[in-house]
Amino acid sequence: MFVDFLYELRKHKVKVSAHEWKALMEGVALGLHDSSLDGFYRLARLVCVKDVAQYDAFDQAFLSYFKGIGADSLALTEELLSWLRDPKKLRDLSEEERAMIQGLDLERLRELFEQRLKEQKERHDGGNKWIGTGGTSPFGHGGKHPGGLRVGGAGGGRSAMQIAGERRFQEYRKDVVLDVRQIDLALRGLRQLGRDGAEEELDLDETVDETCRNAGELEIVFRPPRRNRVKLVLLMDVGGSMDPYAELMGRLFTAASRSGRFAKFRSYYFHNCVYDSVYEDAQFRKRVPVSELISHSDRDEKLVLVGDALMHPAELLDPGGSIYYVQGQRTAGLEWLRRLGQHFRRAAWLNPEPERFWPGTTIEVISSVFGMWPLTLDGLASSVRYLVRGGERPKLGEKASSWARGWMGDDPSGSSGN
Amino acid sequence: MSSTFDQFQGTESYIVSDELRHAVNVAVALQRPLLLRGEPGTGKTQLAEELAQALGMPLLRWHVKSTTKAKDGLYVYDTVARLHDSRFNDGDVKDISKYIKLGPLGQALDAAERVVVLIDEIDKADIEFPNDLLLELDAMRFRIDETGRDVVAKQRPIVVITSNNEKELPDAFLRRCVFHYIEFPDRELMQKIVRVHHPDVEAKVLDQAIETFYGLRATPRLRKRPSTSELIDWISALRKAGVDLARVGHGIPFLGTLLKTEHDVELVGKRAKA
Numbered sequence: 001m002f003v004d005f006l007y008e009l010r011k012h013k014v015k016v017s018a019h020e021w022k023a024l025m026e027g028v029a030l031g032l033h034d035s036s037l038d039g040f041y042r043l044a045r046l047v048c049v050k051d052v053a054q055y056d057a058f059d060q061a062f063l064s065y066f067k068g069i070g071a072d073s074l075a076l077t078e079e080l081l082s083w084l085r086d087p088k089k090l091r092d093l094s095e096e097e098r099a100m101i102q103g104l105d106l107e108r109l110r111e112l113f114e115q116r117l118k119e120q121k122e123r124h125d126g127g128n129k130w131i132g133t134g135g136t137s138p139f140g141h142g143g144k145h146p147g148g149l150r151v152g153g154a155g156g157g158r159s160a161m162q163i164a165g166e167r168r169f170q171e172y173r174k175d176v177v178l179d180v181r182q183i184d185l186a187l188r189g190l191r192q193l194g195r196d197g198a199e200e201e202l203d204l205d206e207t208v209d210e211t212c213r214n215a216g217e218l219e220i221v222f223r224p225p226r227r228n229r230v231k232l233v234l235l236m237d238v239g240g241s242m243d244p245y246a247e248l249m250g251r252l253f254t255a256a257s258r259s260g261r262f263a264k265f266r267s268y269y270f271h272n273c274v275y276d277s278v279y280e281d282a283q284f285r286k287r288v289p290v291s292e293l294i295s296h297s298d299r300d301e302k303l304v305l306v307g308d309a310l311m312h313p314a315e316l317l318d319p320g321g322s323i324y325y326v327q328g329q330r331t332a333g334l335e336w337l338r339r340l341g342q343h344f345r346r347a348a349w350l351n352p353e354p355e356r357f358w359p360g361t362t363i364e365v366i367s368s369v370f371g372m373w374p375l376t377l378d379g380l381a382s383s384v385r386y387l388v389r390g391g392e393r394p395k396l397g398e399k400a401s402s403w404a405r406g407w408m409g410d411d412p413s414g415s416s417g418n
Numbered sequence: 419m420s421s422t423f424d425q426f427q428g429t430e431s432y433i434v435s436d437e438l439r440h441a442v443n444v445a446v447a448l449q450r451p452l453l454l455r456g457e458p459g460t461g462k463t464q465l466a467e468e469l470a471q472a473l474g475m476p477l478l479r480w481h482v483k484s485t486t487k488a489k490d491g492l493y494v495y496d497t498v499a500r501l502h503d504s505r506f507n508d509g510d511v512k513d514i515s516k517y518i519k520l521g522p523l524g525q526a527l528d529a530a531e532r533v534v535v536l537i538d539e540i541d542k543a544d545i546e547f548p549n550d551l552l553l554e555l556d557a558m559r560f561r562i563d564e565t566g567r568d569v570v571a572k573q574r575p576i577v578v579i580t581s582n583n584e585k586e587l588p589d590a591f592l593r594r595c596v597f598h599y600i601e602f603p604d605r606e607l608m609q610k611i612v613r614v615h616h617p618d619v620e621a622k623v624l625d626q627a628i629e630t631f632y633g634l635r636a637t638p639r640l641r642k643r644p645s646t647s648e649l650i651d652w653i654s655a656l657r658k659a660g661v662d663l664a665r666v667g668h669g670i671p672f673l674g675t676l677l678k679t680e681h682d683v684e685l686v687g688k689r690a691k692a
Contacts, residue, residue: 019593023448032444042440047448050592052455052599208497216505 005065012061016048023047183255186380191228201225231264237307238282245352272311273333294343302387303347309363316362341369348383350375432468433610441598451577456600459645462580466536480522481538488550491523515565532573541581548591615650626663644676651675
């Protein structure tokens with residue numbers, strides 16, 4: 001039942017598994033959907049969606065799957081009939097309203113309902129004849145006809161199609177927003193715990209063991225607490241085309257530099273592309289040669305670069321291509337990036353530029369050196385996963401323009417084997 | 419609809435939206451944990467209390483802290499007490515079960531009757547915490563390793579889990595839950611909620627207070643938006659001081675009951691002047 005809907009959900013990237021599907025079917029079997037589309041919407045969302053960020057995707061999937069189905073004309077058969085037979089359910093009505101109902105004979109009402117259900121082809125809101133929502137016809141729900149039949153849904157409530165159509169949960173979508181707290185949480189995943197340093201935590205098990213060995217005389221054993229062992233080097237592109245992203249970068253920096261987060265945290269600045277030096281300050285006064293950065297960093301430190309990776313191809317590919325012409329470069333920017341990429345075992349490049357602008361630019365070339373992730377919550381989370389656990393890094397540039405492909409050459413981190 | 423399904427309707431002192439009521443009843447019927455998320459102050463924790471009261475079942479609370487481990491909720495083996503007793507020859511040291519203390523979830527599984535368990539703010543604990551509870555929540559049983567005793571639930575407890583929308587919970591854990599996001603109440607529902615706490619408030623005052631409150635919440639870039647409990651406090655303050663909102667021109671009296679950070683107070687002050 002509704003298996004297509006499962007795939008519709010998965011198509012919209014709502015992570016539904018057989019587990020949830022079973023639960024949903026159980027729910028339907030128990031009648032929890034209240035024999036209505038509204039009920040089904042609520043039940044399905046409860047069971048299938050586990051993250052408010054996916055409510056919007058669910059709404060979209062629901063809309064596209066159930067589009068064209070007259071919202072409530074699908075609802076109930078059995079229940080409606082039993083209801084028709086049981087006028088006690090209308091007890092909420094006032095005396096006058098009751099009197100009005102007398103005017104409509106139930107048998108006739110039922111005939112009318114069935115007849116209109118047949119005639120009606122489309123979803124219908126308002127109006128005074130068809131079955132639908134918010135009207136004054138005797139049928140439907142949310143309506144005002146005092147002697148009418150409510151068809152599914154709560155009286156005065158909104159239908160599933162209306163709720164889904166509103167897409168109220170749009171703002172919770174993850175790929176859009178990113179504040180310090182969210183970055184903070186994403187970075188929490190960037191950790192490898194280990195026991196190092198001063199012994200200051202009571203090791204109960206060892207204490208018990210040692211005390212037993214000591215014939216009952218208390219022998220207290222301490223151990224170092226668990227700490228994050230990840231060391232991070234953050235390289236940030238500032239100025240020029242990065243200016244629009246300054247605030248976003250600031251948030252990332254705030255979250256990353258929070259004390260006690262990493263065993264060691266260093267950050268440097270560069271402009272456009274890394275050449276022979278990076279800088280400790282954003283004014284480019286305190287210079288640190290890249291060779292020094294490399295020799296002072298352990299290979300297991302994590303390197304994270306943040307920048308739009310957009311520049312004139314010459315700035316990346318020509319020796320001496322730096323826009324700071326006085327530097328007198330003899331090595332191309334791409335070569336410097338490769339050196340960094342070869343030194344650090346795990347590195348990631350976070351790009352604030354929207355992904356749709358990536359193709360056909362220097363971004364593709366740089367992504368052959370560093371795994372490139374968009375600077376969104378999802379991108380950040382998957383880059384963190386890569387930094388900690390390794391695995392596949394995103395493949396870009398399979399459709400790279402020919403000028404770029406020429407430069408992408410061998411992948412230094414791996415697949416070609418050198 | 420069957421009467422066994424619609425067990426929870428909210429209580430006199432706790433107003434629920436239709437969606438939340440439905441969520442609770444689905445979770446109870448499907449016998450799966452109900453995971454609640456939402457802004458602070460939307461009544462996530464209170465729901466469990468009201469649910470227990472409405473169903474006439476005892477409530478066991480497990481407030482999770484950053485140091486809480488999954489096993490703590492099942493049972494704690496008090497080795498230190500046993501160690502002490504053995505040194506001073508107090509009590510029966512041979513009987514390990516005397517040193518096993520069941521945690522809230524452990525008690526719930528061991529209980530003779532059906533109970534409601536609240537696992538409050540599950541996101542505060544370590545990232546792996548929810549995964550460590552998978553088996554127990556699925557099978558509703560666990561084993562006390564020290565004594566070899568198996569604790570099996572006679573009746574599956576109703577599990578309510580709250581989370582402050584802080585971080586991702588593991589997928590495997592989520593798969594087993596019924597999830598509901600509590601939206602901030604709309605004006606209509608808010609009126610009902612306030613009426614519960616201030617039954618005799620005048621309609622005009624209430625309208626104005628709620629108008630001001632939602633206006634304040636809509637202020638962009640607020641660090642902490644005021645929540646329901648703050649609105650209720652604020653209305654208490656207004657009524658005690660006898661302030662008539664209609665007469666106060668600009669500015670909001672007792673702003674400190676609504677906004678809790680200096681940044682926010684300044685921000686609202688600036689906007690009021692502009």
